[in-house]
Amino acid sequence: MSLNDEAELADPVDLHVGAQRRELVRHHAPVLTVIAIGGGLGALARYGLGLLLPTRPGEFPWGTFLVNTAGCLLIGVLMVLITDVWTAHRLVRPFFGVGVLGGFTTFSTYALEIRNLLQHSGFGLAAVYLTATFLGAMIAVVTGAWATRALARTRMGGTGA
Template identity: 65%
Template sequence: MPEKTEVAEPVALRVRHQAWWRTHGPVLAVISLGGGIGALARYGLVQLLPTRPGQLPWGTFVVNVSGCFLIGVLMVLITEVWTAHRLVRPFLGVGILGGYTTFSTYANEIRALLQPGTVLIAVAYLLMSLAGAMLAVVCGAWLTRVLAEREGRA
């Protein structure tokens, strides 16, 4: 006859597993859904601004800077203006904006530009993207605060 601990242990693991999915399952679902939406939006925008070899990749630049602006807006809205549902930040911030922005493409484009004749473009792209992203977050947060105060919500 099996001991009580042999039977109780799988039941306890199953209960913990179910509790984990009840807590984290919805978060993972909204991140996945948002990531797909964000990736599709990025793809569409990059198709409008195609990158030509040896030139600055404007599509990725616009995507990353606009995504940083939107994360600045989002963070002010969900931390200072609204009382947001627990799934809003994972859906919009991690999912949509995480799927929309792309560090990997940015890094790969810099690597591709590090060729004789385009090194200065690579350095300019690297610095413009970093400065543009930081400035965009600050501007997005600032503008959102100004507009929220005007509406009397902050």
């Protein structure tokens, strides 16, 4: 890398320069738009599941557990589809991965529910929820990726190992 390359990398975008401001908006506005729309849709889906599976104080939060593990399964599927199977449009990953699944899954509610379980049920159930969610999420993302790769190989006529 030359000194000129380093200088270009170090120069921040000057929003007072119209051309730089327009380029920033032209490049990032579509991405931010699809993330916002996807996030709204994902949050609505999570809210709906929360209504179907409400969490009562001191009880295992099945709704949030299901949301987070299902979201992890789907991110495993999505990432294989857009990296190994399809040539995806540049907005597919931000829309589904960051937007829809980011709005659908919820770490903040997970953390709050651990705190609530500690207050209402003690350490035991809180530890079970904390561990089950973590393990469930990890297993779900690996399973989603593995199953999608296996299905893709089968459909493409490969033997796959």
